[in-house]
Amino acid sequence: MTDQIHNFKNLNLILKRIIDEIDVGLHVVDEKGNTIIYNQKMMQIESMDIHDVLDKNLLDVFRFTKEGDSTLVLALQEGKETRNVKQTYFNNKGKEITTINNTFPVIKDGEITGAVEIAKDVTKLERLIRQNISRRGNARYTFESIIGSSPPLLEVIENAKRATRTSSSVLIVGETGTGKELFAQSIHNGSIRSAAPFISQNCAALPDNLIESLLFGTKKGAFTGATEHPGLFEQAEGGTLLLDEINSLNPNLQAKLLRVLQEKTIRRIGDTKDTPINVRIIATINEDPIDAIANQHLRKDLFYRLGVVTLFIPPLRDRKADIPQLAKNFVDKYNELFQMNVREVDEQVMESFLAYEWPGNVRELEHVIEGAMNLIINEDSINYSHLPFQYRNKSKFKEVITSDSAIEQFMLNTAQPTVQLKEQMDMIEKYYIQKVLKTNKYNISATAKHLGISRQSLQYRMKKFNLQGNEGQ
Structure with a gap:
């Protein structure tokens, strides 16, 4: 045993x-x-x-x-x-x-x-495969992904859809944060090249010597340590290459890019032969092309070659009607990411959104909502206290609440310990609207413009507070 x-x-x-x-x-x-x-x-x-x-x-x-x-x-x-x-x-x-x-x-x-x-x-x-896929085919957006229904946005969407029918170069013009890459991906996915690679490269992200070898590739022995390496043009064969912030490329590289567009061939660094390519070029620029040419940020001949189709993406301040829809989309997005159940943006906060100029455009709106939702605990709506400090500090909230010493005095005179916050805010809102109406001689259109809200929104508040005005334009 x-x-x-x-x-x-x-x-x-x-x-x-x-x-x-x-x-x-x-x-x-x-x-x-x-x-x-x-x-x-x-x-x-x-x-x-x-x-x-x-x-x-x-x-x-x-x-x-x-x-x-x-x-x-x-x-x-x-x-x-x-x-x-x-x-x-x-x-x-x-x-x-x-x-x-x-x-x-x-x-x-x-x-x-x-x-x-x-x-x-x-x-x-699996991770390497995903990285390769994201590099070669990270075009997940389509025209259905573009949020908004304002006339300026619908017009540029319609023009972008027309551009899917051909392989002509496209220049997308728009301020930072307007969604230029979203349009580029949508054009790629709507074209006959959708099954081929979509490769995006920010031209401002790397120094000139690296961006050149990255774009055009290298021949083994071209310089010490150089290996046989295909560039992004070759990697995007049959598909689309997005060159973001094209105005950050130096003039010599812009000249080489112009040659690629004209000859449809590339030459690797250190090589002696040209390689034919079949790639659609989409470029983006975050300043007015005329200013970029005048400031020598963009070659005039390259602009003419790239801008066969030119799309101007409107800044958010020119399509404020889309803000409620965009805000809802971002609230839904971060509800899912953060496992939250926020229902809406508070009415007063939405008014400030509609009054604000959004220098950072859609991207800034998304960051403000993400920041606000990080501060929510049990509430089901985004209110003033949740907004990031930097937004509160520069938005219309600051103008409406603190710019007028008379309002400050009004608050001191009317504030009572027994009055709830909403009632106190209503009193301040009524006072401020009365003041702006008087300044604009009770003209509803002029007052609404001054307040940064719609005529309908102003009329609703005037009815709520029993205020009078006139309908003159």
């Missing part, structure tokens, strides 16, 4: 050593889903300590999109055997893991008594 026990212990040690030395992950659970075997390789794959997993239920430790995504759970619940199935899930620290699994149930006397999973780690490979 002693020899048998000794042999059993030796066998146990040998099996444990084999289990920990094999170059695949091994995870075994009992009939209740509790882990009974978990080897070293599986610990490495899942970045877990054995004490975090052993004797614990699988679903208490790991997070799957749904239980059916777990091959071990399928083996336990349905007796299902899977071979070479890719599975993506998360460990208890939220780290994403991707494996290729062979999973099968353990059956005794017709009953499932456990399940075994043998896993190969493909997390790094």
Whole structure:
């Protein structure tokens, strides 16, 4: 009996050593889903300590999109055997893991008594593939992704849609934050090139020597350490190359780019032969092209060549009618990201949004809403107290609330400890509207423009506060 026990212990040690030395992950659970075997390789794959997993239920430790995504759970619940199935899930620290699994149930006397999973780690490979896809085909936006229905926006969308029918170069003009790349991706996805690569490069992000080799590629031996490397033009073959902030390229590179557009060929750095290319060029510029030419930021001949189709994206201040729709879209977006349930933007906050000039355009609006939602705890709407300080400090809120010492005096005279905030704010709002009406000789259109709100919004408030005005223009 002693020899048998000794042999059993030796066998146990040998099996444990084999289990920990094999170059695949091994995870075994009992009939209740509790882990009974978990080897070293599986610990490495899942970045877990054995004490975090052993004797614990699988679903208490790991997070799957749904239980059916777990091959071990399928083996336990349905007796299902899977071979070479890719599975993506998360460990208890939220780290994403991707494996290729062979999973099968353990059956005794017709009953499932456990399940075994043998896993190969493909997390790094999956990440590299995603990076490559994002580099070669990161064109997820279409015209349906563009939020807004104001006439200035609809006009540029219509012109952009027409540009999908050809492969002519496109120059997209717009201030920072207006959504130029969104239009570029939409044009690509609406064209016959949509199945081919879409590659985007910010021309201001890299120094001249690097951007040149990145765009045109290098020949082995062209300079010390140079390797055979295709440039972005070659990588985008058959598809679209977006050159963002084209006005940041130096004049010499702009001349080379002009030659590419004219000859439809590129020459790698250090090479002696030209390579034909079939690539559509879309370029963006964040200043008026005429100013850019006058300031020598853009070559005139390149502008004429690039601007076969020129799209001017309106700044947000010129399409304020889209702000409510954009705000709702961003609230919905961050509700999903932050697992929140914010319903709306407070009416007073929306008025300030409509009055503000938005120098950072749509991007600034998104950042303001994201910042506000980071400060919300239990409320279901974004109000003044949630807005980022830098926005409050420069928006119409500051003008409306603090610019007039008379209002400050009015607050001192009327503030009462028993009056609630909303009632006090209504009194201030009424006072301010009365003051602006008087300044504009009770002209509703002029007053609405001064306040930065619509005539309808002003008329609603005048009715609410029983104020009089005239309809003159």
